[in-house]
Amino acid sequence: MLIKPNWDNFKAKFSENPQDNFEWFCYLLFSKEYNQPYGTNRYKNQSGIETDPIKVGNEVIGWQSKFYEDTLSTHKEDLLGTLTKTKRDNPNITKIILYTNAEWGQGQGTKEPKAKTETEEKAKELNIELIWRVRSYFESPFVTQEQRDISSYFFELNTKWGLSNYGFIDTLKDRYLNHFNTISLLLDKPKPIDEIFINLAIIKEKKEEDKKEEANKINREALLNSYEEIHKPKEPIEIKELINTSKKSLIYGKAGIGKTTLCKYIAYKWAKGELYSEFTYVIYIPLREWKNRGLKGAIRDYYYSQDEKDITLDIKENSQKMLFLFDGYDELDGDKKKALIREIELYNLTYYVITSRPYGYQKNDFSVNEHFETIGFTDENVKEYIETFFKDNSKKSKSLNGYLKSNISIRHIAYIPLMLEMICSLWEEKEFSNSLTMTELYSRIIENFLEEHSKNRDDETVFEWENREEIKEFLGKIAFNGLTKQTILFDGKFIRDMIGKDNLDFFKTSIVNSGFLKSDIKDKSLLGNNFEFIHLTFQEYFSALYVASLSKEEQSEIVRDWKFYPHMQVFFAFLGGLIEDKDNQINKTHI
Numbered sequence: 001m002l003i004k005p006n007w008d009n010f011k012a013k014f015s016e017n018p019q020d021n022f023e024w025f026c027y028l029l030f031s032k033e034y035n036q037p038y039g040t041n042r043y044k045n046q047s048g049i050e051t052d053p054i055k056v057g058n059e060v061i062g063w064q065s066k067f068y069e070d071t072l073s074t075h076k077e078d079l080l081g082t083l084t085k086t087k088r089d090n091p092n093i094t095k096i097i098l099y100t101n102a103e104w105g106q107g108q109g110t111k112e113p114k115a116k117t118e119t120e121e122k123a124k125e126l127n128i129e130l131i132w133r134v135r136s137y138f139e140s141p142f143v144t145q146e147q148r149d150i151s152s153y154f155f156e157l158n159t160k161w162g163l164s165n166y167g168f169i170d171t172l173k174d175r176y177l178n179h180f181n182t183i184s185l186l187l188d189k190p191k192p193i194d195e196i197f198i199n200l201a202i203i204k205e206k207k208e209e210d211k212k213e214e215a216n217k218i219n220r221e222a223l224l225n226s227y228e229e230i231h232k233p234k235e236p237i238e239i240k241e242l243i244n245t246s247k248k249s250l251i252y253g254k255a256g257i258g259k260t261t262l263c264k265y266i267a268y269k270w271a272k273g274e275l276y277s278e279f280t281y282v283i284y285i286p287l288r289e290w291k292n293r294g295l296k297g298a299i300r301d302y303y304y305s306q307d308e309k310d311i312t313l314d315i316k317e318n319s320q321k322m323l324f325l326f327d328g329y330d331e332l333d334g335d336k337k338k339a340l341i342r343e344i345e346l347y348n349l350t351y352y353v354i355t356s357r358p359y360g361y362q363k364n365d366f367s368v369n370e371h372f373e374t375i376g377f378t379d380e381n382v383k384e385y386i387e388t389f390f391k392d393n394s395k396k397s398k399s400l401n402g403y404l405k406s407n408i409s410i411r412h413i414a415y416i417p418l419m420l421e422m423i424c425s426l427w428e429e430k431e432f433s434n435s436l437t438m439t440e441l442y443s444r445i446i447e448n449f450l451e452e453h454s455k456n457r458d459d460e461t462v463f464e465w466e467n468r469e470e471i472k473e474f475l476g477k478i479a480f481n482g483l484t485k486q487t488i489l490f491d492g493k494f495i496r497d498m499i500g501k502d503n504l505d506f507f508k509t510s511i512v513n514s515g516f517l518k519s520d521i522k523d524k525s526l527l528g529n530n531f532e533f534i535h536l537t538f539q540e541y542f543s544a545l546y547v548a549s550l551s552k553e554e555q556s557e558i559v560r561d562w563k564f565y566p567h568m569q570v571f572f573a574f575l576g577g578l579i580e581d582k583d584n585q586i587n588k589t590h591i
Contacts, residue, residue, distance in 0.1 A: 330360020476546025
């Protein structure tokens with residue numbers, strides 16, 4: 001199917017501002033041609049060219065659009081000015097693509113139009129290659145056939161921007177193949193998702209009648225998944241069987257357990273044609289970016305850069321062909337949760353997966369067929385992950401697998417993908433001794449983590465290395481007071497109470513930038529958000545680090561008050577290790 005360029009339709013449809021809409025049209029075509037799915041940076045009233053130039057190989061390329069009602073020859077001065085301004089503001093630019101709906105008028109005889117010749121000579125003088133994309137360009141196969149979903153919107157009166165059988169599928173696949181092909185856990189070191197992703201253990205939740213009633217208390221197991229649950233006689237659900245098992249699913253799991261990775265892996269594998277090929281659309285929606293603009297608005301916000309109000313998405317019509325991945329239900333506030341639920345009901349969605357942390361939902365919030373818990377890696381997953389991580393060093397892989405078999409306490413946390421990456425990264429630098437304790441491991445992890453977050457980052461998101469002890473002190477105070485209150489989410493009031501008004505700037509510039517606290521990012525004001533440690537075990541370790549710095553009398557009082565509370569058990573294990581290390585250092589000093 002071809003789309004015939006019809007400039008009369010274009011002018012009638014965009015009569016209020018044809019230049020702005022022509023600029024948008026060209027922006028989309030430029031982005032498609034040069035594989036810029038997210039577009040390029042731009043500024044209001046940008047000089048010379050429409051957006052910042054892009055680098056392709058050795059070339060620096062910019063573009064400009066001009067919607068004219070007459071021939072190009074009458075606009076020579078405008079064109080010359082564009083070249084001059086562009087070179088002045090972008091001295092490294094080597095090529096300009098100039099889009100226009102106009103054509104050059106014919107020169108005398110067989111000569112090129114004088115205005116065209118002078119414009120090209122100016123470009124040559126400025127060492128710029130000038131590429132003309134005039135009216136005839138919009139009749140090319142690239143525009144009329146390859147980009148027909150875009151062209152139809154601009155050249156056909158009744159076409160609205162939406163889910164076509166061509167454009168939106170391409171947009172989804174471009175996004176997934178180019179941006180979900182790698183994953184980062186803690187250290188922001190991207191790794192190919194095909195190589196590093198191992199099936200997480202997704203366990204079908206027990207029926208209520210099969211569960212044992214427990215006292216109304218929050219113990220550590222209520223806050224932190226038991227990663228050894230996988231070793232009980234249950235059969236994990238494979239990802240490829242998830243939708244066959246349940247059309248509408250809730251998958252819950254703790255921070256760092258891999259819920260977002262799971263969603264992105266599904267989307268990526270669909271885009272490659274290796275998973276859920278029965279769906280025409282697999283649509284990933286990160287709920288932390290939900291702006292209460294409805295499901296259509298959420299799709300537009302995440303997949304398109306334009307704020308076009310009149311978008312028509314045939315969600316109801318295509319519902320049987322769509323799988324929605326709603327990631328991070330717990331990151332929505334109450335009103336946004338209600339809005340999402342209304343949209344799910346409004347469009348009568350047939351297939352969807354919702355992910356959440358355990359505390360972030362009520363079972364009657366929405367209609368799902370099954371609840372699943374993702375509880376991390378199995379023993380076989382751990383082995384495969386390590387072998388993949390050290391694919392070029394089988395000796396390292398073998399030694400770490402052997403170490404984990406002989407060290408039960410360290411193996412316990414290796415079921416957590418986020419923690420296993422840290423263990424592998426540390427092992428890559430220096431192998432652990434057989435006597436390494438959990439406390440010593442966490443101490444090394446934290447120092448390594450702080451070092452990674454204090455270098456190679458933008459000035460706005462880096463902290464001073466000299467402040468690390470003060471950072472650990474404040475994190476410890478927050479962690480311990482949260483732990484005694486059995487709280488893993490800290491609101492702005494809690495943070496202010498813990499660190500004091502005088503230290504709020506330090507919290508914003510150093511503590512947050514250390515990387516150990518995650519924010520739900522609901523509010524532009526930093527302390528309008530909730531915070532939590534990247535994993536509960538970090539909260540427990542920092543709590544112990546804080547108490548280890550107190551006096552013997554204060555420590556004794558804490559032990560007396562909290563020693564029988566189940567949720568404090570790991571804290572006390574860390575505390576014992578820290579105090580022992582501290583005593584050993586004191587003894588060595590006095591020898």
